[in-house]
Structure formats: structure tokens, C-alpha cells
Amino acid sequence: MAVARTSPAAAHDLPATRLALLDEPLRLYRGGVIEHPVIAYETWGKLNAARDNTFLLFTGLSPSAHAASSPADPKPGWWESMIGEGKPIDTGRFHVVCINSIGSPYGSSSPASIDPRTGRPFGSGFPEVALEDVARGGFAVLRTLGIERVACVAGPSMGGMTVLAFAVQFPGVAQNVISISGAAAANPFAIALRSLQREIVRNDPAWRGGNYEAGRGPRQGMRMARKLGTITYRSHEEWDQRFGRRRVPDTTGRPGDFRAPFEVESYLEHQGQRFAAVYDANCYLALSRAMDQFDLAEHGGGALEAAFAKIKVQRTLVLGAQTDMLYTIDQQALIAEQLRKAGGDVEFHAFPSPQGHDAFLVDNARFEPVIADFLARVRT
């Protein structure tokens, strides 16, 4: 396997992102094949001589592998407060590897990748991606780097599902797992929300059945879908405190509305525009679907308990926010309960964070000490 140091991820200004160019086609979990698979990743800290101090990190739907700043890319990463020298995920101790998901537009093989047969993006011709494939992408990067075991595998949100897909497919590779605001399977409420987001994108005439020109995708649909996402990532408790009913002067002249918008509307507009400007729509559809379809029980012949029994890890930390409407706290409790039944040592925290699903990104006061403490007891 070859490792490239320059990257199409450069299109997203990700100078520290590397690409693992796999030398064999990747057979996907649901039947498709990627002929020339590429997995983007970023690393921090140093691999030790025993090659056993890797902290493998999977991401949520939205971010790239740029989880933290470094000399090669000083821009703050998506988990900047958590990763670094002396931080809870201490890069003085751990070799941190963050994986860009297959299906994501930030460098890994995805619908935005160029199909060498046509010279154009795969678009809707890209095969169905499963979170099992995202996990396999992480495993492939480990092999590329000559790593057989990791000290810990972790992920929030979609990454919290992916760590389960990793643990069940590669038993024994990780001795410690951190699952944050994830799920063993999406619940119907989350499915409903994501299904509608995808429909909003597909209904944008600019989607063109997935065959839009690069950069000319369904910007309006993506903007509105992201607004809905942002609504579900937070909670009414947080917004009561943060926005209340305050208004901003209306500079947009929205059609069909009579009065100055509320601050919360302006906030959503900002989030929607920012995401729609950078995230490829077909990639969004691919990973959104993958979350709905993910069901760990498939690895137990339909029985969840049998699937969890295949996960051989010593210690697991399961974290979530009580206000999370997308990956509910009951789903976190289920993961903890099932892993205990499977014989693991499980630590579970249901935080009263007001920030909903996104709490892991913002409620540092609660998440940081618990993760630091868990990792202090990880042997390397």
C-alpha cells in the first residue's frame, strides 16, 4: 500500500491530511466495490517502539480528519480542545490517527471522487457505503502504518456507531473503546429526520439525480437540510438560554415573512450556508443513508446480543447527553448494558448537558475529565 503525502484533500485546505492508497479493490459491506480505494487520515503524536500507543478516532458526518491543529496545519480542528499535548487525548502519550470516512468529501473515496473511467465524479454511481466500510477504512490505514493493535478506538455521533462496527469486525485490535453519543442502530425518529433531510436535497432541481457538475450541486437543498440537522444537533434547553426570542435586524428581506428574523433563524442560516458551501451533496446522502441503515444486530444474525458478544474489548467508556434527541440517552444506555452482558468493563455517563447531540463538542467541562481519566488507565 502506498501512502501519498500530497492530497486532493488540499482542495479543502487540509495540508496535514495524508492519503492511504490501498493496492487492492475494497469490497464493500453491502456488495459494491471501490476499485482504487483511498483513505484520508491525519495523525498527531508519535508511534512508540512497541507500536501499541495508537488512539484511533472516527468522526461524525460533517468533519474532516483534521481533528486538531498541528505545525503542518495550524487551523483549529473539530475536537481541538480534546486532542494535543497535555490535553485529555494526550499527543505526548498517544499516536492519534483520525480517519476520514469513506463517503466523506474530505479526501477518502466517495461520490465526490473522480471516476477514472469518465473523468468526472462518481456521483450517484458510487456504491452504497456502510459504516462497516468506514471502519474498514480505518483498519486499512492501520495496516498501511504497520499497526496491529491500538490502545483505544473512539468516535462521537456517526463515529460512535463506527467504533461498534470496528470492534465487531476486528475483535482484538482495540482493547479500549470510547463510544460517544452513538447507537447500535438508528431509531425511527432519527431515521425520519435524516430521511427528510435527504429528500430536501434530492428535491432541489440542482441535484439532477445526483449528476450535477462539481461545485454546482443542490446548494439550496443542502442549506435547508443542514438547518434541520443543526436543529436536531442541539436542544430547546440550550436555545432558550442562548437565543430566547431575541431578533436581529432583517438584512435579508426574506419573502413571505413580515418581521425581523429571530436570532435563532439567523444562526441556522449561517450554519446552513457554511455547510452547503463545502460539503458535497452526494457524499451527504451517502453517509446519511449509512447511518440509517447501520444495525449492529446484523453481525449477530439479527440478534443484538449475539452481535455485542462478538465485541472483545476489555474496557469501554460510553458517554452521552440526556438532551440528545438524535442518539438518545436510552441508546447509550443500551450500548453500555449490552457490553456489560458481553463481559466487558463498562463505564457509562449520561450527562445533563443542555447542548443535545453536539454536547461532546462544547460541554468540555463534563466530557474532558471523564475521557482523560479513562485514558489515564489505558496501558501502552
Add this chain to the structure above:
Amino acid sequence: MAVARTSPAAAHDLPATRLALLDEPLRLYRGGVIEHPVIAYETWGKLNAARDNTFLLFTGLSPSAHAASSPADPKPGWWESMIGEGKPIDTGRFHVVCINSIGSPYGSSSPASIDPRTGRPFGSGFPEVALEDVARGGFAVLRTLGIERVACVAGPSMGGMTVLAFAVQFPGVAQNVISISGAAAANPFAIALRSLQREIVRNDPAWRGGNYEAGRGPRQGMRMARKLGTITYRSHEEWDQRFGRRRVPDTTGRPGDFRAPFEVESYLEHQGQRFAAVYDANCYLALSRAMDQFDLAEHGGGALEAAFAKIKVQRTLVLGAQTDMLYTIDQQALIAEQLRKAGGDVEFHAFPSPQGHDAFLVDNARFEPVIADFLARVRT
């Protein structure tokens, strides 16, 4: 004031709906004027000799004034289980009057009404509607019927806001109030959701700035907006039990999805299509905005406590579901607390119904006995 017994509401097959044709222009709360106001309503039971047994009912956003069946219209109404002879709202005892909201397409003046100057619907030319106007529509119907005081005024959802707008504008008219899953003002989370719903509608090219031909409105936008509404009217708890991850055979061939849809997706599609087929888009925008803009504090010069102090009712019943994400249980508790401060006798129930905002429509076992008991102690 004239009362018409035949009705444009017939277009919606509402044979029991009557129209009050007001003989003066209606000055709206936010400054507009309706030149020839019409308020649709439906009644059950008989007005007694003392003319003091009226139960005045306001509705949510979606339904017409057809709250229950009757010989004149045997179709089940939207609150069929609650209203009738021997039912909690006993038509053997009460003269029930359900008001179709100004702004709604089911007979009252609205953006779907024909502008006599053009012969076409007012559309986006209709003035801004406030819930204060919806309440005034109810008051106008009472005057039409020669009723000065009502035994009780009640409403769920948007109607729960409207009863507050009624009580603060017409003190002394109602001695008893039932506020169900309402609010003194929308919270930013509900505003975000409704704002996005409106944007989805406006983004449908068929909206045409509100100037579509009758029956040729933004059907796709309305369908998706209603899906989002339906998601927010329920709760993940209910859907876990009701749908889980069960699938239906894919008969729709949805573009961009690989697998058979989940049952919850099929349910949403049904709800979306049904609503989009009957509900005028400009009416939807009008009432959706009215809910966001409603703020009882305006009646107290910006102070909520001063506004509630103007509400002179003896007894209030405040009901809500703990799983309601749109009109949270904290908002119900606030109404109860403020009315108590204002000196009223308040009974408050926070039901553990799993059905979210819609619980009042389906959790009969909890809502019916409490309403029946409250009304048993109403003197007429």
C-alpha cells in the same frame, strides 16, 4: 351581522360549518385590515335560556371547525372522542362552538379567500395574521350568536396560545379556561422548526412568491414541511414502540436510496401527501408565522407577569405532555405558575404520554377524565 348557512367551506366538504359574515372591517392586531371578514364555525348542543353554557373551542393549525360529528356532518371530527353527548365535553350540557381560525383555509377569511377587487385569492397580499385576531374571530362569533359570557374557553396547540390571547383581550368573558399543550410565546426551538418549514414551502418554485393559482400551489414543499411538522408532533418514545426499524416493500422507487424504506418513512409520506392535498400553502405560512410571533408579554408592555395579571379567570386547567418538544412541558408549567401568581385557581397536569405534542389527540385515557372532571365543576 349576518350568518350564512351555506358556505365556501363546502369546498372542503364541511356541511355543518356556518359562516359569520361580520358587517364591519376587522382591524388586525398587527395593523392590517380585513374589509369583509368572515369567520367559520361549527356548533354542537343547545344554548340554554341563560345563554351561559357555551364551550368556546379554538383549534390547532391543521384542523377545520369540524371538531366532532353531528347529524349535519356525520364525518368524525378532529376531537371526536372528546366532544358529544355524555363525552368529556358533554354536548347534552354545553353549547360547543368551535372556531375556524382567521388565516385557515377552512372557511374563515384567509389568504385563500377571494379578493373581491381581483376575483383571485388574496395570496401573499393578505395582511399579517396574529393569534390575537384568531381570538377576535371567536369573540365576533359569540356576538353574532348573542352570547356575552362563556362557561369555558379551550384550545390545544395553537389553540392553547389562542385561549391566552382571548383571555387577555376579553377579560370577564370566560370564567374557566383550558389550555392544552400551548405556550405564552414560542420558544426558539419551535421557531427554528417552523421557520424551516416555511422556507421549505417558499423554496418550492410552485410557490411563485405566494401568487400561485388556486389548487396549483407548492405541493412538494407543503408535503415536506408537513413531514417535518409530523416529526415534531410526536416523540421518539412513541415511534420506537410503533415503528421500530420495520420496513415496507419499496413501491415508490425513491431516487438516491438503495433499500426498502422504513415504516416511519412511509407513515411520514402519507401524512405529508394528505396535508399537502388539502391545505393552502399561503394559509399555512400565515398561521405558522402567527405562532412564532405570538408573545403574550406584548399585552403587559413586554412584561409577561403584567400580561397574565390582565387575565381575569376563576379557574384554569393547564395540560401538557412531558414528551412534547414543540410546546415543552416547561412552557405549560410557566402558564400555570403565572396564572397562579395572577390569583387564579389553577390545576396543572404534566402527563407522561409518549405521543409528544399530539398527545391530546390520542392519549384519551389521560386527557379525557381530567377534562371531564374539570368541566363537572363548571357552573352554568
